[in-house]
Amino acid sequence: MDEIIRLENIRFRYRDVEAVRGVSLALPAGVFGLLGPNGAGKTTLMKLLLGFLRPASGVGAVMGLPLDDGQRGRRRLVGYMPESDCLLPGMDAVALTAYLGELSGMPRQEAMKRAHDVLYYVGLEESRYRAVETYSTGMKQRLKLAQALVHDPRLLLLDEPTSGMDPAGRKEMLELVRDIAAQGSMSIILSSHLLPDIESTCRQVVIMNRGGIAAQGAIADLKKDRRNVYEIRAVGAAAALYAALGARGWKVEEKDQGLALVTPPGAGGVEELFRVALQAGAQVRHFRPSRTSLEDAFMDVIRGSDGN
Amino acid sequence: MEIRQKGYQRWQGELTPARFHWLPIARAGIRAVWKKKYAKLVLSLCASSFLVFLAAVYASTKPELKILGELVRMLKSDAELFKTFYSNGFLTFMLIILSVFSGADLVAADLKFKAFPLYFARPLTRVDYLAGKLAVILFYLLAFTLLPGVLLLLFKMLFSGSLAVAPRVLLALAAFPLVESACLAALTLALSSLSANVKFVQIGIFLVYIFSNNLALILKAIFKSDTAMLVSLPANVQQLGSLLFGLRPQYRFPAGLSLLLPLAVTALSLWLLAWRVRRAEAGA
Numbered sequence: 184m185d186e187i188i189r190l191e192n193i194r195f196r197y198r199d200v201e202a203v204r205g206v207s208l209a210l211p212a213g214v215f216g217l218l219g220p221n222g223a224g225k226t227t228l229m230k231l232l233l234g235f236l237r238p239a240s241g242v243g244a245v246m247g248l249p250l251d252d253g254q255r256g257r258r259r260l261v262g263y264m265p266e267s268d269c270l271l272p273g274m275d276a277v278a279l280t281a282y283l284g285e286l287s288g289m290p291r292q293e294a295m296k297r298a299h300d301v302l303y304y305v306g307l308e309e310s311r312y313r314a315v316e317t318y319s320t321g322m323k324q325r326l327k328l329a330q331a332l333v334h335d336p337r338l339l340l341l342d343e344p345t346s347g348m349d350p351a352g353r354k355e356m357l358e359l360v361r362d363i364a365a366q367g368s369m370s371i372i373l374s375s376h377l378l379p380d381i382e383s384t385c386r387q388v389v390i391m392n393r394g395g396i397a398a399q400g401a402i403a404d405l406k407k408d409r410r411n412v413y414e415i416r417a418v419g420a421a422a423a424l425y426a427a428l429g430a431r432g433w434k435v436e437e438k439d440q441g442l443a444l445v446t447p448p449g450a451g452g453v454e455e456l457f458r459v460a461l462q463a464g465a466q467v468r469h470f471r472p473s474r475t476s477l478e479d480a481f482m483d484v485i486r487g488s489d490g491n
Numbered sequence: 492m493e494i495r496q497k498g499y500q501r502w503q504g505e506l507t508p509a510r511f512h513w514l515p516i517a518r519a520g521i522r523a524v525w526k527k528k529y530a531k532l533v534l535s536l537c538a539s540s541f542l543v544f545l546a547a548v549y550a551s552t553k554p555e556l557k558i559l560g561e562l563v564r565m566l567k568s569d570a571e572l573f574k575t576f577y578s579n580g581f582l583t584f585m586l587i588i589l590s591v592f593s594g595a596d597l598v599a600a601d602l603k604f605k606a607f608p609l610y611f612a613r614p615l616t617r618v619d620y621l622a623g624k625l626a627v628i629l630f631y632l633l634a635f636t637l638l639p640g641v642l643l644l645l646f647k648m649l650f651s652g653s654l655a656v657a658p659r660v661l662l663a664l665a666a667f668p669l670v671e672s673a674c675l676a677a678l679t680l681a682l683s684s685l686s687a688n689v690k691f692v693q694i695g696i697f698l699v700y701i702f703s704n705n706l707a708l709i710l711k712a713i714f715k716s717d718t719a720m721l722v723s724l725p726a727n728v729q730q731l732g733s734l735l736f737g738l739r740p741q742y743r744f745p746a747g748l749s750l751l752l753p754l755a756v757t758a759l760s761l762w763l764l765a766w767r768v769r770r771a772e773a774g775a
Contacts, residue, residue, distance in 0.1 A: 230773075233611070233612055234611075235608075235611055235772055235773060236773055254614070254616070255508070255512075255614035255615075255616070256614070258611075258612060258613055258614045258615075259506055259508075259614045261612070262612075263608065263612035265608035265609070265612070267605045267608065268605065269604060269605035269606055269607070269608055269609055270604050270605075270606065270609075271601075271604065271606050271609060272600050272603075272604050272606075273523050273526075273600075282515065282519055283609060283613065285515045286512070286515050286516070286610070286613040286614075286615060287506060287613050287614060288506035288507055288508055288509055288614060289502075289504065289506060289507075290504065290507065291515075293502075293504045297502050297504075300500060300502075303497075304497070304499060304500070316604075330609060331612075332499075334502070334506060335501050335502035359499075362498055362499050363499045365498075366498070366499050366501070368501055
């Protein structure tokens with residue numbers, strides 16, 4: 184299959200709020216991070232992909248099946264791990280997972296066997312016969328992943344999979360996601376506002392802001408744009424140095440612990456930095472090209488899209 | 492962690508589109524009711540009405556036994572027998588208990604535990620979901636109305652040694668429990684979809700039963716008219732029985748209204764239910 188998702192000018196509004204504004208997107212098979220601040224429209228977009236919501240306008244397809252038709256077929260191919268703390272009461276984890284497998288179209292016996300397998304895989308083998316109401320938040324997250332995997336979908340939608348988990352649980356959850364991705368048989372869309380989660384599991388990212396797509400591409404490419412930025416720490420007349428650089432067209436962004444990010448007006452310019460420091464009477468004690476994090480790139484994208 | 496040793500394993504089977512997508516929901520619901528605390532007690536009480544009538548049917552063929560004389564005298568005809576069985580106050584009350592017991596939590600618990608994303612991420616439509624949930628209540632209601640009705644007929648034939656039965660009685664034998672169960676099931680599920688608190692739903696179902704009858708009696712006392720009994724659930728059950736079995740109506744208002752009313756309540760409840768579930772799906 185060439186594309187897992189193709190959306191053209193999809194719009195959706197909740198009464199007065201336009202939650203998704205003309206989203207167009209084409210994603211090939213692979214692992215994608217869906218990033219965005221709270222209220223960016225990530226969850227609404229996932230609901231549109233699953234058919235929980237109908238777009239007000241626009242066309243689209245998931246796994247080649249159109250959004251306005253073939254809902255059953257589409258959902259058969261998709262596994263969804265919701266963000267909300269949801270479960271089916273009165274069941275243990277095996278019964279719940281097998282039941283949902285059966286609802287996906289698995290034969291009953293197969294669903295039961297597979298339920299044991301996926302619960303073992305997500306690390307719930309010891310507590311699979313416990314009533315799900317008694318589960319901790321971390322266990323519920325694992326159970327939600329197990330139920331999304333039970334029918335071995337072709338596309339896995341993970342909505343904030345590490346939400347509410349402790350650091351160890353979060354690390355294990357991300358390892359599971361990486362392991363599933365490494366098999367290569369399943370495409371994954373991981374929605375999160377936690378940048379480290381996305382950075383540690385995905386190479387491609389779609390950034391949403393205010394209901395629209397703010398940026399899309401490889402994480403490495405998004406970071407590349409900030410290569411001409413330097414991280415410095417100046418002592419002495421640091422304020423005079425920053426003022427002098429500013430007067431010469433440099434962009435200066437002061438950070439914590441005496442650090443500053445400086446960007447020359449054009450390419451190069453490193454020599455000028457040291458020359459100006461000498462003139463200003465400041466010592467540059469720390470100098471290195473800025474290691475751009477996804478957070479920096481993300482903030483740039485968000486600022487850029489907010490400005491538009 | 493085991494994952495490093497084993498890794499994600501693909502499932503080698505094939506998903507088979509189910510003919511009845513609602514069936515697993517119904518099966519799981521029926522099993523869940525059976526496992527509930529006091530299930531055996533409630534179900535036994537529901538069955539007790541059938542056992543009394545079975546004894547009466549037997550006694551009617553053996554006058555020398557001289558038991559259940561009053562009940563036996565009432566069961567002069569097949570129509571009278573089945574109408575009395577279906578619309579007797581104890582069975583009606585137990586059906587309300589059964590609706591509360593089997594159906595109050597069906598949608599309410601899904602609302603409380605936010606289960607809708609789990610259901611609707613599957614190849615299920617709202618109709619499948621509702622059909623599965625309705626099937627749970629219908630299963631239990633029909634198990635204590637239609638099934639014992641048919642069994643009573645078979646035993647009556649067996650005890651009397653005669654297969655003769657009027658076609659209208661046969662039709663009414665099936666129609667009465669179907670109309671009554673459909674109405675109760677739809678109403679119960681509609682009330683269940685209105686709150687995530689199961690206790691409120693249980694109280695709501697009881698209120699419909701008790702309040703409707705008390706209101707009818709108050710209105711009847713004020714207006715001195717039997718038409719007021721139209722708002723009473725037990726009175727409508729009586730009137731519907733008379734209509735379907737071709738007997739003289741107990742109340743002086745058109746008996747046809749007692750057929751239209753449950754059908755209207757069923758339709759309204761299903762509409763309300765569909766609306767609530769559509770909202771829940773959108774918010775899933």
